[in-house]
Amino acid sequence: GAGVSQSPSNKVTEKGKDVELRCDPISGHTALYWYRQSLGQGLEFLIYFQGNSAPDKSGLPSDRFSAERTGGSVSTLTIQRTQQEDSAVYLCASSLAGQGAIDTQYFGPGTRLTVL
Amino acid sequence: AQSVAQPEDQVNVAEGNPLTVKCTYSVSGNPYLFWYVQYPNRGLQFLLKYITGDNLVKGSYGFEAEFNKSQTSFHLKKPSALVSDSALYFCAVRASGGSYIPTFGRGTSLIVHP
Numbered sequence: 721g722a723g724v725s726q727s728p729s730n731k732v733t734e735k736g737k738d739v740e741l742r743c744d745p746i747s748g749h750t751a752l753y754w755y756r757q758s759l760g761q762g763l764e765f766l767i768y769f770q771g772n773s774a775p776d777k778s779g780l781p782s783d784r785f786s787a788e789r790t791g792g793s794v795s796t797l798t799i800q801r802t803q804q805e806d807s808a809v810y811l812c813a814s815s816l817a818g819q820g821a822i823d824t825q826y827f828g829p830g831t832r833l834t835v836l
Numbered sequence: 837a838q839s840v841a842q843p844e845d846q847v848n849v850a851e852g853n854p855l856t857v858k859c860t861y862s863v864s865g866n867p868y869l870f871w872y873v874q875y876p877n878r879g880l881q882f883l884l885k886y887i888t889g890d891n892l893v894k895g896s897y898g899f900e901a902e903f904n905k906s907q908t909s910f911h912l913k914k915p916s917a918l919v920s921d922s923a924l925y926f927c928a929v930r931a932s933g934g935s936y937i938p939t940f941g942r943g944t945s946l947i948v949h950p
Contacts, residue, residue, distance in 0.1 A: 724879065753937070762840075762926065763880075763940040776937060811879060825938070827872075827879030 722746070724828035726812050732834045733802055741797040741831045745814030752795050753825060754787060757809040766810075769795060802835045809833070838863040840929050842941035849917045850949050857912040857944045859927030866932040869910040871901055874924040874943070883925075886910060897921070917948045 725744045733739050745752050754766040765779040769789045780786070784802075789795040799806055809832050813825040839862045849855045861867055868887055872880040884895025891903045901912045912925060924945050928938040 726879075755940075760942070762942040763928075765937050765939075768937055813880075824870075824882045824885065825880075826882070829877065829879045 724812055724814050724826050726810075726828040726831050728831060729829065730832045730834075732836065734836050735804060736801055738798065738800045739802055739833065741799075741810050741833070743795045743797070743812030743814075743828060745793065745795070745812070746826055747793075749814035749816055749826070750792065751815045751817060751823075752789060753813045753815075754795070754797050755811045755813065757811055757830070758807075763811065766797070799833075802833075804835045807833055807835045838867075838929055838931055838939045840927050840939055840941035842925075842927055842944045844944050845942075846945045846947065848947050848949065851919050852916050855914050855917040855921070855946065855948070857925050857927075857946060859910045859912065859941060860908050861910060861927070861929040862908060863929055863931040864933075867908075867910075868930050868932060868938075869901070869903060870928040870938060871895065871899070871910075871912050872926045872928065872940075873897075874926065876923075880926060883912070917946075919948045919950055922946055922948045 727742045752769040755763040767787050768776040771792050772789050784800045787797045809830040811830045812828045815823045815825045817823050841860045870885045871883040874880045883899050884893050886893045886903045894900045899914050924943045926943045927941045930938040
């Protein structure tokens with residue numbers, strides 16, 4: 721079956737513009753995660769969804785970042801008034817059950833965001 | 837709090853030689869440990885995980901990892917490296933009774949020379 725997909729694969733934007741990043745998880749996966757990967761850094765957790773609700777938003781770096789998930793499926797990460805330090809690869813992952821379960825995360829290919 | 841250390845930014849090994857990528861962790865309680873691999877311009881792919889039981893875990897592509905509780909380590913190993921193993925490797929940990937969000941290490945770049 722299809723894996724996790726993300727779009728766009730690359731996004732170049734100007735400082736101050738808003739961007740939307742999309743994640744399509746594996747069908748049937750109830751848990752969805754967003755991470756940020758910067759050059760030379762590990763994966764920085766941003767937000768976790770269980771179904772359509774987000775029980776853990778602790779990793780969102782500022783109020784310019786928000787995310788939603790609809791229909792227990794597609795998720796959108798929105799960054800408002802982008803800054804150059806937002807430049808990174810944004811990775812989405814999904815897993816079957818999430819919370820409390822020891823299930824494997826499946827990652828998408830990521831969206832490379834460049835803020836000029 | 838939970839944390840992961842991958843002490844080597846880069847590991848170089850000749851094709852056919854054994855490889856080891858190091859990982860140490862810190863958690864409260866029992867750990868769940870994972871290894872992922874990332875090829876260029878790709879997302880992370882799951883390799884293997886330790887939950888409980890046998891300390892030696894076998895995973896995809898001939899990789900294995902050994903859980904050592906006393907040394908709080910979970911090193912990734914392969915008996916004979918391939919050039920195609922060249923990639924970025926991430927170790928991750930979460931506590932069995934804690935946050936269900938795993939903490940990832942900074943990654944180790946493995947370069948296998950022909």
